[in-house]
Amino acid sequence: KPIFFDLAFNSVTFPSLDQRK
Amino acid sequence: SLEQLFKELDEYIINSQFKKAIRVCNKILSVNGNDSEAFQCKVICLMQLSNFTEAIECFKKPEQIQSMQFEYSYCLYSTAKYQEALTQLEKQSSKETKSLELEAQIYYKLENYQKTISIYESLLSKPGYSDSIEFITNLCAVYLDAG
Ligand SMILES: [K+]
Numbered sequence: 001k002p003i004f005f006d007l008a009f010n011s012v013t014f015p016s017l018d019q020r021k
Numbered sequence: 022s023l024e025q026l027f028k029e030l031d032e033y034i035i036n037s038q039f040k041k042a043i044r045v046c047n048k049i050l051s052v053n054g055n056d057s058e059a060f061q062c063k064v065i066c067l068m069q070l071s072n073f074t075e076a077i078e079c080f081k082k083p084e085q086i087q088s089m090q091f092e093y094s095y096c097l098y099s100t101a102k103y104q105e106a107l108t109q110l111e112k113q114s115s116k117e118t119k120s121l122e123l124e125a126q127i128y129y130k131l132e133n134y135q136k137t138i139s140i141y142e143s144l145l146s147k148p149g150y151s152d153s154i155e156f157i158t159n160l161c162a163v164y165l166d167a168g
Contacts, residue, residue: 002162005155011119015061020027
């Protein structure tokens with residue numbers, strides 16, 4: 001089976017908390 | 022204070038201390054159950070910990086799913102609920118590229134290589150894809166599997 005990267009997980013990112021701190 | 026809790030939460034996230042970050046999210050949510058940033062951070066921490074089943078269980082209201090459709094679909098995909106994940110992605114009126122990437126990965130898991138190829142070929146014309154080694158590797162993989 002060839003290598004297949006989980007590219008979608010790179011787009012799992014935290015929201016900015018700058019307005020809340 | 023709430024501000025102090027968010028400072029703490031931000032620090033834990035920056036340092037990848039996701040279990041501690043979840044505890045802070047729970048504190049914030051115990052004061053305000055509708056805090057969207059605390060909710061989003063909790064779900065993403067669980068995803069970073071590969072705890073996708075617990076992440077799915079966080080979603081109790083339709084508006085919570087609405088606000089995190091990509092992440093919710095990713096959790097379904099990660100728990101091998103491929104059809105549910107596709108159905109969820111189809112509900113999106115305009116698809117962001119990250120949702121198209123996820124859809125392509127789901128079709129790859131389902132061994133529907135032609136679908137993956139057609140999505141990937143459409144992504145190829147978008148900025149950042151043709152020079153991504155990981156993307157080109159995946160494209161080669163799916164061409165090989167498609168035979
Ligand atoms: K990530």
